[in-house]
Amino acid sequence: MPVLTPPRLRWHSLFINPEGNLYHASCNALEQLIFDPNDPEARQIIHRTVRHFLLTHRRLEARGAYQFKISLVQLHDDKAVEEDVLTGEGDL
């Protein structure tokens, strides 16, 4: 399974970095989901954002059905505690 990373930084990314900053913006919806996992608008925003990233990522060529899971990982005394925030599926 390929590791999806944010878009590679180029020199012009110092001026404009739209895809990279989209990652930041999606955190607003993620924060909302942590407080209210049933927020329908936040869930829909995350679903669409994930789909956009899958469609546009340079390494991903396959198309078809997909599943995703977003987890909150908290570090307590060097131990990672994982909590599922949102799961979803779709079709590219």
Next chain:
Amino acid sequence: MNWVETLIAWAVSLQALEQILLQRRLHDGDPWQTTWMSGPLFSATQWLRFFVAIACLVYSWLPAFLILFLTTYLVSVRYRGTFNGGSDTVTLHVLGAVIVAQAFPQFKSEAQFYIVLFVALSYFVAGLAKLLTPVWRDGSALTQFLLFSNAAFPNRFTESVRRNPNRVRKWAWFVTLWECLFPIGLLLPSTMGVFLSVGVLFHLLNFYFFGLNRFFWAWLAAYPAFFGMISQRF
């Protein structure tokens, strides 16, 4: 304030251009299109924002900065929060001060000092929070940030830094002390040049390691206010 006005207009023009390009790249619909401002209306506001910002590069005009403030604020409303965290907040505060200076020229110095105080406090509060946080004092917080960087990961510099925890700890302490001591530049203006130079490097590195391009331009727009304040005192 003239350089502040020019640089903040430049920063806003880049932010607007980012939004315009992002709208064109969202193939399968805009993730935020369910909110009240979406689609053609949002694109129109960003085009307006872009052209007004470009105009402000050559001509300083109060109504133009009011438009920039409003269209910048609307972006945060649309995204249910700041699009890019602290950079959006700094942008709004600097624009607000520019508007006050333009609308009330007798308060130009006060508006300039507001920018100076805001930036100094933002660094100091961030540094104090790091100083009081154990994971920042031992360097592990910075290591984790590098591990989950929003920039091109991994790159050889990031790997090198992560393999050397002592170096990371020193970097964390350097940033913490710089931020905590930044207000000293207000009391000793002769040192402000050093603090600001480190600040430019700090934001450039934030871009390189974390992809935070907007922070660089937003904070850079505020820096000329420090030189204006220093020149007034001397």
